[in-house]
Amino acid sequence: MIASLRNVLLSSAPPLPGHDDEESKGQFSLSRNDFLRMAAAGAVAAGMSGKAMAAGATGAVPPVTDIDLLYDAWQQRFNDADLDGLVDLYMEDVAYINSDGVLMTGRDKVREDFAGLLSIKPTIVLGNRKHYVYRDVALTTNHWRMNFTNPDGAMQEMTGGGIEVMTRDPRDGGWRYIIDDASRSAS
Template structure:
């Protein structure tokens, strides 16, 4: 996580591996996640619960290489993503969006998510 774009690459790898602990390492302790439009969770415990629900779906997760806008110790990452899985009832579930994520360089030089918005501007539209 030495470059901002590492966050999306690692997120895709860790999500595909169902590595929830590894995913949480990508977030600052007080990070904000928007797991769905109109919903916000903050902090590792709440993010763990929200991401655990998506991981429990299984399926295939893909994320395009990010576009990165960087200014000093802050960067905004944009990328398209898709999750195809089966719901608890066995019906197909297809989710996807365009991220608008904010990452920040930490004191140790690594980058962490401070705002994870997988829905992009759809949450404000």
């Protein structure tokens, strides 16, 4: 796409000021506004929203601002083995209890736990999702089913539940876990 845009610009650009056509062939002048419009058009053509474009420019993951989509985002990122995207759904000082009942504090511990888990290439389905919102805090529950292949090649299934507390992050408006207990059944 970039090469196509460059070719269009080269073929339609006027000569640089103070240069004849032959001397400035293959060169063009582009204002900052023209460049930004062109970048925005390219991003739209690539299917990126303004927030995603901004996040892509900084390397950050776009926040999930609709709590109804948070479990979908978590499940998708987990199943895609998107470790950065998954960890971004947690506050920096999160209290995380993994499926073995081990309490871990902070994103770094969440990253370590998920890195090990994602290495076996599991898939998860989050069902029976519920959330109760009070201002910028939510209590959520779910049941999950995870499938993975053992080292001997046998398919395994684990089931469980999660009880979480989420908050809206004041920095970007995204919902993030502040307490995540994946060690119990959410009945």
